[in-house]
Amino acid sequence: MQTTISPDVTIRETVDQHPGAERVFAAHGLPCAGCHVSTHETIRQGAGAHRLDLDALLADLNRFVADGTVPPPRERPAAHPPGPQKRELKAGIKHVVAIMSGKGGVGKSLVTGLLAVALQRQGLRVGILDADITGPSMARLFGVSARPYQGADGKPHPPASKSGIAIMSMNLLTDKETDAVIWRGPMVSRAIQQFYADLEWGELDYLLIDLPPGTSDAPLTVLQALPVSGVVLVSTPQGLATMIVSKAIKLVQQLHAPILGIVENMSYYRDPESGRRFDLFGPSKGVSLVVESGAPLLAELPIDSSLTALCDEGRIEEYHSADYDALAANFQNVSAKI
Ligand code: ADP
DSSP: OOOOOOTTSBHHHHHHHSTTHHHHHHHTTOGGGGSGGGGTOBHHHHHHHTTOOHHHHHHHHHHHHHHOOOOOOOOOOOSSOOOGGGSOOOTTEEEEEEEEOSSTTSSHHHHHHHHHHHHHHTTOOEEEEEOOSSSOOHHHHHTOOOOOEEOTTSSEEOOBOTTOOEEEOGGGTSSSTTOOOOOOHHHHHHHHHHHHHHSOOOSEEEEEEEOOSSSSHHHHHHHHHSOOOEEEEEEOSSHHHHHHHHHHHHHHHHTTOOEEEEEEEEEEEEOTTTOOEEOTTOSOOHHHHHHHHOOOEEEEEEOOTHHHHHHHTTOGGGOOOHHHHHHHHHHHHHHTTO
């Protein structure tokens, strides 16, 4: 008479009745057939807890009972989706680095732009993908207005800034800079993926992705769908900004992306006359973010009123500051390890 194994008997009972059946459980990723849990866990519960295919497991157990066949080990779904850093980079791009903040207005876009400028000055090839689809600012910062163009290879290429930084931003596709892009999350996510995948970025040492603030669809898309090698978090000493950047740290950690470092922007103001430092937003919170993230503080950047005019006039590449050279050097040090 043929025995049919019920999903509601315990794993231990099954193995006791059919010695060798533990190898069938193991092939399905249930090596606990011999452990204590199996004495009270049914086959159905075990399959549910380990996200196994119950029907396939029962079919294999019944086959084992009938003719002794032990199936080969099955491919198991990963407990977590693969980390973004595991995805394949586009040919020609060495590192994709996302620049993220919790809160808007902390200077993330400005830091992204000036980091790109400083890296470019050090002889590296840099591109910027502005993933802030509904509030883009990169084209304005660099004074770029040309649309993506078709190269000799027939592929669309992002336009380049005066110093040769490849830039793609939603503002380069709208008729007017002030045209609103009123899109829901999935469309935003698709646009970001297309900017990355469909454009021919060429040879780049770094593709910096300027993320919109927060932990919504766009940051998730970038961290889950693009091959991000690491994330730089930008904050300010203001308590509110620090609190919200903590949420961003948690998101990045949950998605298993390496945090390359923290940049504290608007850290202080230095009076050009007296040289005195004023902590306008309170004392630095950089150290507490370092402790929380386990990543180094890459820079404490001052407030510099001369930046405002340069940004508004699209002349960010004319800005020179030793602070950003130091940021670029620290950034290169940490990214060399990824
Ligand atoms: P975010 O991308 O975080 O929303 P932005 O980069 O757009 O922030 O910066 C917000 C505003 O603050 C911009 O007008 C920018 O020029 C200004 N800003 C940012 N950082 C500094 C700084 N260190 N010194 C002076 N102005 C700054």
